[in-house]
Amino acid sequence: MSQHLLLPLAILAISPIPGAFQDSALSPTQKEPEDLDCGRPEPSARIMGGSDSQPGTWPWQVSLHQGGGHICGGSLIAPSWVLSAAHCFVTNGTLEPAAEWSVVLGVHSQDGPLDGAHVRAVAAILVPDNYSGVESGADVALLRLASPARLGPTVRPVCLPRASHRFAHGTACWATGWGDVQEADPLPLPWVLQEVELRVLGEAACQCLYSRPGPFNLTFQLLPGMLCAGYPEGRRDTCQGDSGGPLVCKEGGRWFQAGITSFGFGCGRRNRPGVFTAVAPYEAWIREQVLGSEPGPAFPTQSPELQSGLPEPTDENCTIALPECGKAPRPGAWPWEAQVLVPGSRPCYGALVSESWVLAPASCFPGRISSDLPPRDLDNWRVMLPSRPRAERVARLVPHENASWDDASNLALLQLRAPVNLSVAPRPVCLPHPEHYFLPGSRCRLARWGHTEPVPGAGSLLEAELLGVWWCHCLYGRQGESVPPPGEPPLAICPAYQEEEEVAGRCWNYSHWSLLCREEGTWFLAGIRDLPSDCLRPRAFYPLQTHGPWISHVTRGAYLEDQLAWDWGPEGEETETQTCPPHTEHGACGLRPEPALTGGLWPWLAEVHVAGERVCTGILVAPGWVLAATHCILRLGSTTVPYIEVYLGRAGASPLPQSHQVSRLVISIRLPRHLGLRPPLALLELSSRVEPSPSALPICLHPGGTPLGASCWVLGWKDPQDRVPVAAAVSILTPRLCHCLYQGILPPGTLCVLYAEGQEDRCEVTSAPPLLCQTEEGSWVLVGMAIRGSRDLFAAIGPEETWISQTVGEAHFLHPSGFPHWLPEGGDLCPPDMARASGSPRAALFLLLLTLLIQG
Ligand SMILES: *[C@@H]1O[C@H](CO)[C@@H](O)[C@H](O)[C@H]1NC(C)=O
Ligand SMILES: *[C@@H]1O[C@H](CO)[C@@H](O)[C@H](O)[C@H]1NC(C)=O
Numbered sequence: 001m002s003q004h005l006l007l008p009l010a011i012l013a014i015s016p017i018p019g020a021f022q023d024s025a026l027s028p029t030q031k032e033p034e035d036l037d038c039g040r041p042e043p044s045a046r047i048m049g050g051s052d053s054q055p056g057t058w059p060w061q062v063s064l065h066q067g068g069g070h071i072c073g074g075s076l077i078a079p080s081w082v083l084s085a086a087h088c089f090v091t092n093g094t095l096e097p098a099a100e101w102s103v104v105l106g107v108h109s110q111d112g113p114l115d116g117a118h119v120r121a122v123a124a125i126l127v128p129d130n131y132s133g134v135e136s137g138a139d140v141a142l143l144r145l146a147s148p149a150r151l152g153p154t155v156r157p158v159c160l161p162r163a164s165h166r167f168a169h170g171t172a173c174w175a176t177g178w179g180d181v182q183e184a185d186p187l188p189l190p191w192v193l194q195e196v197e198l199r200v201l202g203e204a205a206c207q208c209l210y211s212r213p214g215p216f217n218l219t220f221q222l223l224p225g226m227l228c229a230g231y232p233e234g235r236r237d238t239c240q241g242d243s244g245g246p247l248v249c250k251e252g253g254r255w256f257q258a259g260i261t262s263f264g265f266g267c268g269r270r271n272r273p274g275v276f277t278a279v280a281p282y283e284a285w286i287r288e289q290v291l292g293s294e295p296g297p298a299f300p301t302q303s304p305e306l307q308s309g310l311p312e313p314t315d316e317n318c319t320i321a322l323p324e325c326g327k328a329p330r331p332g333a334w335p336w337e338a339q340v341l342v343p344g345s346r347p348c349y350g351a352l353v354s355e356s357w358v359l360a361p362a363s364c365f366p367g368r369i370s371s372d373l374p375p376r377d378l379d380n381w382r383v384m385l386p387s388r389p390r391a392e393r394v395a396r397l398v399p400h401e402n403a404s405w406d407d408a409s410n411l412a413l414l415q416l417r418a419p420v421n422l423s424v425a426p427r428p429v430c431l432p433h434p435e436h437y438f439l440p441g442s443r444c445r446l447a448r449w450g451h452t453e454p455v456p457g458a459g460s461l462l463e464a465e466l467l468g469v470w471w472c473h474c475l476y477g478r479q480g481e482s483v484p485p486p487g488e489p490p491l492a493i494c495p496a497y498q499e500e501e502e503v504a505g506r507c508w509n510y511s512h513w514s515l516l517c518r519e520e521g522t523w524f525l526a527g528i529r530d531l532p533s534d535c536l537r538p539r540a541f542y543p544l545q546t547h548g549p550w551i552s553h554v555t556r557g558a559y560l561e562d563q564l565a566w567d568w569g570p571e572g573e574e575t576e577t578q579t580c581p582p583h584t585e586h587g588a589c590g591l592r593p594e595p596a597l598t599g600g601l602w603p604w605l606a607e608v609h610v611a612g613e614r615v616c617t618g619i620l621v622a623p624g625w626v627l628a629a630t631h632c633i634l635r636l637g638s639t640t641v642p643y644i645e646v647y648l649g650r651a652g653a654s655p656l657p658q659s660h661q662v663s664r665l666v667i668s669i670r671l672p673r674h675l676g677l678r679p680p681l682a683l684l685e686l687s688s689r690v691e692p693s694p695s696a697l698p699i700c701l702h703p704g705g706t707p708l709g710a711s712c713w714v715l716g717w718k719d720p721q722d723r724v725p726v727a728a729a730v731s732i733l734t735p736r737l738c739h740c741l742y743q744g745i746l747p748p749g750t751l752c753v754l755y756a757e758g759q760e761d762r763c764e765v766t767s768a769p770p771l772l773c774q775t776e777e778g779s780w781v782l783v784g785m786a787i788r789g790s791r792d793l794f795a796a797i798g799p800e801e802t803w804i805s806q807t808v809g810e811a812h813f814l815h816p817s818g819f820p821h822w823l824p825e826g827g828d829l830c831p832p833d834m835a836r837a838s839g840s841p842r843a844a845l846f847l848l849l850l851t852l853l854i855q856g
């Protein structure tokens with residue numbers, strides 16, 4: 001991770017040049033000057049944030065080819081010598097053979113026939129002995145050409161600085177190259193040489209920026225021999241493919257090469273100016289390598305008055321650039337909120353992402369996104385932006401290529417006819433880079449998105465906290481895919497709402513939202529969603545970060561901002577579980593990330609407060625239903641339905657509302673029909689559904705027996721007063737053992753358990769604790785509920801499957817596995833008098849097992 005963004009700026013960027021020719025002979029008319037004239041283009045004519053250069057402006061710029069394509073830049077410093085960067089030629093500590101490389105001189109556009117360009121083979125590549133990698137400096141290389149270049153209007157050497165030459169802080173210089181125009185965004189055809197003006201940053205000023213945590217919270221220590229150029233606010237920079245190219249500054253009518261493009265942390269990022277190899281310190285090394293070559297490079301002396309530049313800020317008072325996007329006066333007053341008005345349809349809400357571009361759902365413009373032609377009525381489209389008196393006109397609509405079939409790509413970009421002046425409002429929202437990791441617990445807000453209907457009185461409900469990636473993925477992710485680790489784009493991004501703010505009777509069916517998340521006071525557009533799945537608030541959003549590259553490719557200037565919050569806490573990225581238990585047909589149930597057996601929440605464990613006088617254990621079996629033991633809920637002889645409240649997401653009996661606590665009233669109690677006997681299980685219907693979250697999630701149900709290979713637990717409270725959840729490990733006995741042990745006294749459908757050593761007393765029994773198991777796949781399943789007064793006997797869920805499924809359509813029954821445990825009809829194989837022969841079930845069981853073994 002630590003080197004993730006430290007990018008040597010070389011990469012294969014451009015394919016072969018047609019029509020380039022190898023010219024090894026010096027033209028007969030060529031006259032070599034005695035004293036090489038340098039750094040003077042004939043008067044005529046990786047770059048991010050730059051523009052096309054004019055032919056002949058930078059006649060020393062060369063393109064270094066390997067395998068027929070452009071790899072790096074370089075500069076002509078003498079007829080037979082080219083200066084470039086070592087990292088272009090050293091892979092894995094080995095210098096590549098010179099024969100693989102060629103130098104293209106006098107080229108402007110690398111597309112089509114190279115008028116006036118010529119190619120030279122490379123005779124030798126020279127790199128300092130102690131070069132070991134870009135981050136340790138000495139990233140410089142000299143190429144000796146097999147034959148001298150043909151000098152002319154488009155091929156001329158640049159001047160080199162002497163060791164004493166100083167390029168002062170603030171000096172305006174130019175970098176040139178055919179590299180990417182943005183991170184991972186190659187220079188488009190016709191591959192015209194790009195130029196960008198960059199300011200030299202003094203060592204202290206640059207180190208000051210690099211000492212502040214940047215992308216991936218990285219800082220960097222600059223070394224002697226490195227030179228920075230760029231701007232604290234970023235946006236203009238060199239990029240991949242520019243490596244080895246020159247940074248030149250004009251002094252006294254001549255251009256001197258101050259630096260060699262070396263590396264950067266991303267391209268054009270805030271507080272991360274480009275790092276160049278300073279050329280001046282290599283005067284002696286260069287002179288040594290070219291010794292005896294005539295004519296050699298020229299090192300004109302610098303006029304003394306040019307040595308001083310702007311006063312340089314120091315580490316104490318340097319100005320670092322703050323994000324220019326994502327600042328809102330208060331949540332809800334979004335200065336990037338754009339309303340797109342298309343004749344004949346309702347307003348469509350989107351977000352301003354740069355001076356000229358608005359992002360909105362493509363579904364706002366149906367019929368206009370499938371065709372390649374611009375919409376015919378585009379002239380009549382308008383965009384309303386905050387604090388702008390007049391509507392903006394629209395120049396272009398660029399739908400996402402997959403918008404018509406992929407909901408996650410339901411996006412379109414609208415270009416405004418004229419850029420707006422950014423200020424407090426309008427101001428663009430920040431967009432995340434693909435590697436952005438929104439921390440669990442981040443504060444988020446919903447914002448209008450697309451054609452949306454207002455939710456009555458929803459103002460205070462728009463706040464949320466972000467769920468962890470594991471929960472989000474396992475609740476809503478696609479089956480079978482592993483949970484993406486931090487640093488890889490998630491498949492979904494999920495807010496968790498403050499449940500206590502729930503207001504009954506509100507329906508979110510026709511409202512559409514985007515999700516904004518805040519880091520260090522700066523708002524990012526984190527997720528988009530077209531529709532909530534039902535009446536509930538939207539719970540899973542498509543992550544916007546996967547679209548960062550498309551948005552920056554189209555807009556060339558949207559505000560992609562670095563992650564600002566890095567407090568991953570002691571848990572950090574390593575401990576997050578990477579897989580989810582399989583989903584059932586009704587969605588996720590029984591999820592609980594490991595390691596969670598101690599502390600932590602049991603998301604399905606409910607406190608059922610009955611008539612204000614006792615508390616029973618309940619288990620959430622569907623978003624609107626809790627299962628409990630009838631004997632705890634309904635007292636014998638009582639005929640009235642008691643007042644019952646249910647709490648989920650609690651971890652102890654604190655009287656204060658706990659965060660993410662969920663509470664509901666019970667509006668009905670359902671009992672199965674049972675002949676004669678009082679049914680052991682009761683279903684409680686909640687006043688409204690709960691939203692699945694780590695504090696309220698249904699458990700899965702097991703239709704029969706013990707799931708094979710499962711580990712099982714009795715889950716309850718140590719005592720009904722404190723209600724801190726505890727789990728006691730148990731094994732479920734086979735039907736035969738169970739029957740024999742409790743011969744004659746068991747109601748049908750009863751499970752017997754044996755506690756692990758020392759676990760018997762962990763849970764009290766008056767609250768009727770449940771028996772549950774974790775399957776081999778990882779899902780938690782409910783198997784039974786305690787029978788009155790017993791620690792060891794449980795009423796199985798299996799026999800009531802039909803009743804439960806009919807009452808609660810969404811109950812998650814797993815497929816049957818294992819063997820049924822409530823069967824034994826004529827249990828005639830028990831050894832007589834063995835059952836209950838001893839005081840403790842453990843001792844009785846031991847005797848019983850012995851007998852059965854002997855008999856068998
Ligand atoms: C670089 O070298 C290491 C070990 O010396 C080797 O494992 C690796 O495959 C090499 N990588 C390339 C791209 O050659
Ligand atoms: C390489 O050696 C030169 C000369 O000894 C020295 O000035 C320079 O700092 C060294 N660079 C690195 C990266 O070790």
Ligand SMILES: *[C@@H]1O[C@H](CO)[C@@H](O)[C@H](O)[C@H]1NC(C)=O
Nearest residue numbers: 311312313314315316317318
């Ligand atoms: C602050 O920066 C200015 C240049 O902007 C410089 O002249 C001055 O010495 C610096 N002051 C301190 C206290 O570092």
Ligand SMILES: *[C@@H]1O[C@H](CO)[C@@H](O)[C@H](O)[C@H]1NC(C)=O
Nearest residue numbers: 400401402406409546547550
């Ligand atoms: C569109 O979908 C295809 C296939 O899934 C994918 O390869 C491509 O990258 C998508 N386009 C964009 C701009 O995301």
Ligand SMILES: *[C@@H]1O[C@H](CO)[C@@H](O)[C@H](O)[C@H]1NC(C)=O
Nearest residue numbers: 355388418419420421422423
């Ligand atoms: C935008 O702001 C600049 C200076 O900040 C000003 O010169 C220019 O006139 C403004 N443009 C508009 C259209 O308001």
Ligand SMILES: *[C@@H]1O[C@H](CO)[C@@H](O)[C@H](O)[C@H]1NC(C)=O
Nearest residue numbers: 507508509510533534535536
């Ligand atoms: C909202 O959607 C749900 C499920 O699709 C539906 O049952 C309900 O009637 C809808 N409510 C309104 C107010 O449209």
Ligand SMILES: *[C@@H]1O[C@H](CO)[C@@H](O)[C@H](O)[C@H]1NC(C)=O
Nearest residue numbers: 213217218219566567568569
């Ligand atoms: C981020 O970097 C700063 C400064 O280097 C450091 O103090 C902080 O602990 C880092 N945070 C994380 C989460 O790594």
